Amino acid sequence: MKKFILTASILMAVYSCKKESQKPTENKTEVSSETPKTNNKIVSISGGITEIVSALGHESEIVATDVTSTYPESLKATAKNLGHVRSMTIEPIMAVSPTLILASDKDINPDLLGKIKASGIKTELFKQEFTVDGTKKLIADVAKAIGNTDYQKLTDKIDADLKQVQPIAKKPKVLFIYARGNMMMVSGKNTPMAALIDLAGGENAINDFEDFKPLTPEAVVKANPDVLFFFSTGLEGSGGNEGALKMPGVSQTNAGKNKKIIAMDGGLVSGFGPRLGEAAVALNKLLVESTK
Amino acid sequence: MKAQSKLYFYILISVLLLVVLAIGALYIGVYDFNGLSPFTVLSQYISGDPNLALSDKYVIWDVRAARVIMAILIGSMLAVSGTSLQGLFKNPLATGEAIGLTSGATLLAAIAIVLGGHFKEYLPEMVQFSLTGISAFIGALLAMMLVYRISTSAGKTNVVMMLLSGVAITSIGFSITGFLIYISKDEQLRDLTFWNMGSLAAATWTKNIVLAVVIAISYAFLLPKGKALNAMMLGERDAQHLGINVERLKKQIVIITSLMVGTCVAFSGTIGFVGLIVPYILRLLFKSNYTFILPLSAVLGSILLLIADTISRSIVAPSELPIGILTSLIGGPIFIAILIKFKKSL
Numbered sequence: 001m002k003k004f005i006l007t008a009s010i011l012m013a014v015y016s017c018k019k020e021s022q023k024p025t026e027n028k029t030e031v032s033s034e035t036p037k038t039n040n041k042i043v044s045i046s047g048g049i050t051e052i053v054s055a056l057g058h059e060s061e062i063v064a065t066d067v068t069s070t071y072p073e074s075l076k077a078t079a080k081n082l083g084h085v086r087s088m089t090i091e092p093i094m095a096v097s098p099t100l101i102l103a104s105d106k107d108i109n110p111d112l113l114g115k116i117k118a119s120g121i122k123t124e125l126f127k128q129e130f131t132v133d134g135t136k137k138l139i140a141d142v143a144k145a146i147g148n149t150d151y152q153k154l155t156d157k158i159d160a161d162l163k164q165v166q167p168i169a170k171k172p173k174v175l176f177i178y179a180r181g182n183m184m185m186v187s188g189k190n191t192p193m194a195a196l197i198d199l200a201g202g203e204n205a206i207n208d209f210e211d212f213k214p215l216t217p218e219a220v221v222k223a224n225p226d227v228l229f230f231f232s233t234g235l236e237g238s239g240g241n242e243g244a245l246k247m248p249g250v251s252q253t254n255a256g257k258n259k260k261i262i263a264m265d266g267g268l269v270s271g272f273g274p275r276l277g278e279a280a281v282a283l284n285k286l287l288v289e290s291t292k
Numbered sequence: 293m294k295a296q297s298k299l300y301f302y303i304l305i306s307v308l309l310l311v312v313l314a315i316g317a318l319y320i321g322v323y324d325f326n327g328l329s330p331f332t333v334l335s336q337y338i339s340g341d342p343n344l345a346l347s348d349k350y351v352i353w354d355v356r357a358a359r360v361i362m363a364i365l366i367g368s369m370l371a372v373s374g375t376s377l378q379g380l381f382k383n384p385l386a387t388g389e390a391i392g393l394t395s396g397a398t399l400l401a402a403i404a405i406v407l408g409g410h411f412k413e414y415l416p417e418m419v420q421f422s423l424t425g426i427s428a429f430i431g432a433l434l435a436m437m438l439v440y441r442i443s444t445s446a447g448k449t450n451v452v453m454m455l456l457s458g459v460a461i462t463s464i465g466f467s468i469t470g471f472l473i474y475i476s477k478d479e480q481l482r483d484l485t486f487w488n489m490g491s492l493a494a495a496t497w498t499k500n501i502v503l504a505v506v507i508a509i510s511y512a513f514l515l516p517k518g519k520a521l522n523a524m525m526l527g528e529r530d531a532q533h534l535g536i537n538v539e540r541l542k543k544q545i546v547i548i549t550s551l552m553v554g555t556c557v558a559f560s561g562t563i564g565f566v567g568l569i570v571p572y573i574l575r576l577l578f579k580s581n582y583t584f585i586l587p588l589s590a591v592l593g594s595i596l597l598l599i600a601d602t603i604s605r606s607i608v609a610p611s612e613l614p615i616g617i618l619t620s621l622i623g624g625p626i627f628i629a630i631l632i633k634f635k636k637s638l
Contacts, residue, residue, distance in 0.1 A: 080610065082610050082611070083610065083611035084482075084611075086482040086483065086486065087486060087611060087612070087614075088611070089493040089605065089611075089612055090355055090493070091321050091322055091323050091351060091355050091356070091605070091610075092322050092323075092609065092610030094350065094351050094355065095321075095322040095323040095324065095610065097347060106479070107479065110424075111493060111494035112493075114494070114496075115355070115493075115494070115496075118350075118354060118496070119350050119354075120346070120350070121347075185478075211477045211478070212477065212478055214474075
C-alpha cells in the first residue's frame with residue numbers, strides 16, 4: 001500500500017511538473033453565421049461589461065455571460081448563461097471555447113480566477129467604480145480590450161442623458177431595500193444604488209455604514225426615508241407595494257405614510273454601464289413624481 | 293491468514309470499482325472534445341501527442357483529471373480520519389466535526405474571507421492567493437491543540453473531555469463565524485456559504501501533490517493501527533496490558549487526523565458526512581474490526597466522494613451543486629437503508 005501510494009505521488013509530481021511548463025491557448029477555428037468585427041469569442045461575466053460590449057456593436061461575439069447580464073435581452077437567445085459568477089466553474093467556460101474573458105475584479109472569486117489564468121485564455125479584469133467618470137473609464141477600457149476604440153458616442157450619450165436630470169428642490173431621502181425572499185438589506189454608502197440616487201437628485205437615506213446591512217425596524221424609522229426604492233423583482237417577491245408597506249418600521253416613515261414606493265429594473269440600476277444616464281433619468285422621473 | 297486474503301479480495305474489488313468510476317467520471321462534463329472520447333484525449337495527452345489541441349489538454353488534464361483525483365484523495369482522507377477518530381473515541385459519532393477541527397478550520401477560513409481584505413496586501417503573493425486555505429489549515433491545528441490541551445492532564449488524555457471540549461470549541465467557532473457572516477458583504481457572504489457547502493472546483497495538480505504527500509505520511513502511520521484500535525475497544529487499560537502505548541496512539545491519531553482534516557478543508561471547504569457515513573457502513577458490514585474497516589474506508593471514502601462530485605458538477609450543468617449537499621443527500625438514504633437492514637443486530 002505504502003509503495004503504491006509513493007509511486008502514485010511520484011507519478012503525479014512528474015506529470016504536474018510537465019504541465020506547469022505549458023500554457024495552453026485556444027486554437028480552434030471560428031465558426032459563426034454572422035461576420036463579427038473581430039474574431040473574438042467573448043465570455044463576459046459582469047452585467048455592466050456585457051452592456052458595454054453590446055453597445056459597441058459586438059453583441060454577436062458574446063458566447064456566454066453570467067446571470068447579471070440581463071441586457072440586451074436578445075443575448076438570452078445567443079449566449080449561454082453560466083450562472084452566478086461566485087459559483088461559476090472553469091469547465092463550462094472552456095466548453096464555449098472563448099478567446100477573451102471579460103470580468104470585473106470585485107465579482108470574480110480567486111479560485112476561478114486562478115483557473116482562468118492557468119487556462120491561458122486572454123483575460124481582462126476591469127476595476128469598476130460607481131461614478132460617472134468610473135463608468136466612462138470602464139467603457140474606454142472594455143473598448144480597448146475588444147479592439148474597438150469607437151466608444152465616444154457611448155460616453156457622450158451618458159453626458160447627454162444626465163443633462164436631462166431635473167434638479168429637485170428638496171432632495172428626497174431615498175432608502176434602497178434589497179429584498180431577496182425573506183432577506184432584506186438596505187444600502188449604505190459606496191453602493192451603486194447610493195451613487196445612482198445621488199445622480200438622480202435624491203439623497204441616500206442611510207450614510208452611517210458602507211455597503212449593505214440587514215434591515216432593522218429601528219434603523220428604518222431613524223432614517224425616515226421619503227421614498228422606498230426597490231428592484232422590480234425584489235418588490236414583486238416581497239408582495240408588491242402592500243408587502244413593502246407591511247415591512248417592519250416602514251409605516252412610521254414618511255415614505256410609509258405617503259405610500260411612496262418606487263421600483264426599477266435591477267440591471268439598469270446596478271449595471272453602471274452605457275445606460276447609466278438613462279438609469280439616472282428614469283430614477284429622477286420617479287423621484288420627481290413621488291415628491292409632487 | 294484467511295481473513296487477510298479476504299481483506300485483500302475486498303480491497304481489490306473496491307479499487308477496481310473506483311478505477312471504473314474514475315474513468316466514467318472523466319467522460320462526464322460540459323466540454324466537448326470535438327467528438328473524441330475523453331479517454332482517447334487523456335491517453336494522447338499522456339503519450340505527448342503533439343496534435344492535441346491545447347484547450348483539450350487543459351480540460352482533460354488540469355480540469356477533469358485533477359478534479360477526479362482530488363475527489364479520490366479527499367474522500368479517502370475524510371473517511372480514514374473519521375474511522376480513526378471513531379476507533380480512538382470508541383464512539384460512532386466522533387469525526388473531525390465532533391472534536392471541533394472542522395469548526396476551527398471554518399472559523400479561520402471565514403476570518404480570511406471577511407477580514408482578509410484588510411491585511412492581504414501585506415502578505416506575499418503566493419500566500420494571498422491561498423489565504424483561505426492556509427487559514428483553514430491553521431484553524432484545524434489550533435482547534436486540535438486547544439482540545440488536546442484541555443483534555444490532557446499528567447500526560448493522559450481523557451476521551452470524554454476531548455469530545456466535550458470539541459462541542460464547546462464548535463459552538464464558539466460557529467458563533468464567531470456567525471458574527472462574521474453578519475458583518476460580511478454580499479459577495480463575501482456567498483463565498484462563506486459556498487465554503488460551508490464544499491466544492492472541488494478549485495482542484496489543481498499542485499494541490500493534489502500536497503494531498504498525496506499528506507496521505508502517504510498519514511497512511512504510513514495510520515493504516516497499520518487496525519490491531520491497536522481493535523485492542524482499544526476492550527478499554528484503555530486492557531489495551532495497555534496488550535502492549536499498546538495508548539497515550540502515544542491517541543497523540544498520533546489526533547495529530548494526523550487534524551493534519552488530514554485541515555488539508556482537506558483548506559482545499560475543498562467543509563464536506564460533511566463522509567467521515568461519519570463511511571466507517572459506519574463498514575462497521576455494519578464487518579463489525580468493528582479495524583484491521584478491515586481502516587484500509588477499506590480509504591477506498592470507500594474515495595468512491596463515495598467521487599460519485600458525489602461527478603453528480604454535483606453534472607446535475608445542474610453548466611452550473612454546479614455544492615458537493616456537501618450531495619454527500620449528505622447520498623449518504624443519508626444509504627445510512628437509513630443500512631440501519632433498517634441491521635436493525636436487529638444493533
